[in-house]
Amino acid sequence: AQRVTQPEKLLSVFKGAPVELKCNYSYSGSPELFWYVQYSRQRLQLLLRHISRESIKGFTADLNKGETSFHLKKPFAQEEDSAMYYCALSRRSSNTGKLIFGQGTTLQVKP
Amino acid sequence: DVKVTQSSRYLVKRTGEKVFLECVQDMDHENMFWYRQDPGLGLRLIYFSYDVKMKEKGDIPEGYSVSREKKERFSLILESASTNQTSMYLCASSYWDPGRNTEAFFGQGTRLTVV
Numbered sequence: 001a002q003r004v005t006q007p008e009k010l011l012s013v014f015k016g017a018p019v020e021l022k023c024n025y026s027y028s029g030s031p032e033l034f035w036y037v038q039y040s041r042q043r044l045q046l047l048l049r050h051i052s053r054e055s056i057k058g059f060t061a062d063l064n065k066g067e068t069s070f071h072l073k074k075p076f077a078q079e080e081d082s083a084m085y086y087c088a089l090s091r092r093s094s095n096t097g098k099l100i101f102g103q104g105t106t107l108q109v110k111p
Numbered sequence: 112d113v114k115v116t117q118s119s120r121y122l123v124k125r126t127g128e129k130v131f132l133e134c135v136q137d138m139d140h141e142n143m144f145w146y147r148q149d150p151g152l153g154l155r156l157i158y159f160s161y162d163v164k165m166k167e168k169g170d171i172p173e174g175y176s177v178s179r180e181k182k183e184r185f186s187l188i189l190e191s192a193s194t195n196q197t198s199m200y201l202c203a204s205s206y207w208d209p210g211r212n213t214e215a216f217f218g219q220g221t222r223l224t225v226v
Contacts, residue, residue, distance in 0.1 A: 009151065032212050043115075044154075044201065044217040086153060090212045096161055097142045097205040097212055098169070101154040 002027050004089050006102035013077050014110050021072040021105050023061075023087030033063055033070040034088045034099070044086070047072075057081070077109045114138070117202050117218040124225050130189040132221050134202030141207035143185035144215065145169075145177065148199040160185055161207065192225045199223075 003026040013019055025031060035047040048056045050063040050070060061072045070087060087102040118133035136143065142161050146154040146169075156169030158177040166177050174196060178186040185204075189196055202218040 004153075006153075036215075043219055044203075046214045049212075049214075088154075096159065096167075097207075097215055098144070098156060098159055099154075099215060100156075101146075103151055103153040 002089065002100050004087050004100050004102035006085075006087055006105045008105045009103070010106045010108065012108040012110065015079055016076050019072075019074045019077045019081070019107065019109075021085050021087075021107065023070045023072065023102060025068050025070065025087075025089050027068075027089060027091075029091055031089045031091065033061070034090070035059070035061055035070075035072050036086045036088055036101075038084045038086070040083070047085070077107075079109045079111060082107055082109045115202055115204050115216050115218040117200075117221045119221050120219065122221060122223045124189075124192050124223065126193060126225055128189075128192050128225075130192045130223065130225075132187040132189075132200055132202075132223070134185045134187070134204075134218055135183050136185075136202075136204040136216070137183065138204065138206070138216070139182065140204035140216075141182070142205045142213075142215075143179065144203040144205075145175075145185065145187045146201045146203065147171070148201055148220070154201065157187065189223075192223075194225050197223060197225045 033050040037047040038044045088099040115136045144159040145157040160166045160179040176188045203215040205213045205215045
């Protein structure tokens with residue numbers, strides 16, 4: 001079964017602390033993994049995708065095929081990082097763009 | 112700037128009513144999607160469309176139908192609304208690129224309450 005699991009509903013850290021939002025997936029083919037973010041009162045938007053291998057707003061995520069994980073990391077959390085984060089999966093090279101989302105993790109960065 | 116616009120931010124409907132949720136995008140995207148967003152469940156795909164008049168069921172199509180008569184507009188229809196369809200509904204669009212996933216752009220959401 002195709003599935004994305006985000007085990008933490010809420011992650012609360014202090015400003016300046018490291019952050020790791022966990023994402024595990026189950027997929028039989030070649031997946032492409034994404035992180036989407038929704039800030040308060042804003043639309044859901046793409047944060048990063050594993051194919052790009054880039055750092056956005058200080059966040060990085062590495063696809064670990066052995067552990068079937070795609071954890072999102074940031075070395076020093078900022079208050080403006082507080083948001084809902086969704087990990088999502090699609091079939092690699094799919095042109096339909098269909099996404100399978102995880103349950104979401106709320107990140108709360110305290111001052 | 113890509114714009115995906117959903118016609119209503121909030122809707123309250125009665126059980127048994129036929130409900131239309133409208134979504135319009137202005138970037139000439141081929142793909143359009145309807146998801147519902149529920150706490151603890153994340154986003155689940157209801158239907159998607161990859162071209163005018165083309166549609167495919169997602170993971171939870173029961174109780175819903177869709178219409179795509181024009182490329183820019185994708186409508187979600189609840190034939191007979193029920194209380195378990197109370198949710199946040201998100202529309203999204205993306206352009207078609209052979210062999211590549213493209214970024215999905217989301218609307219602001221419609222919070223539907225069925226009473």
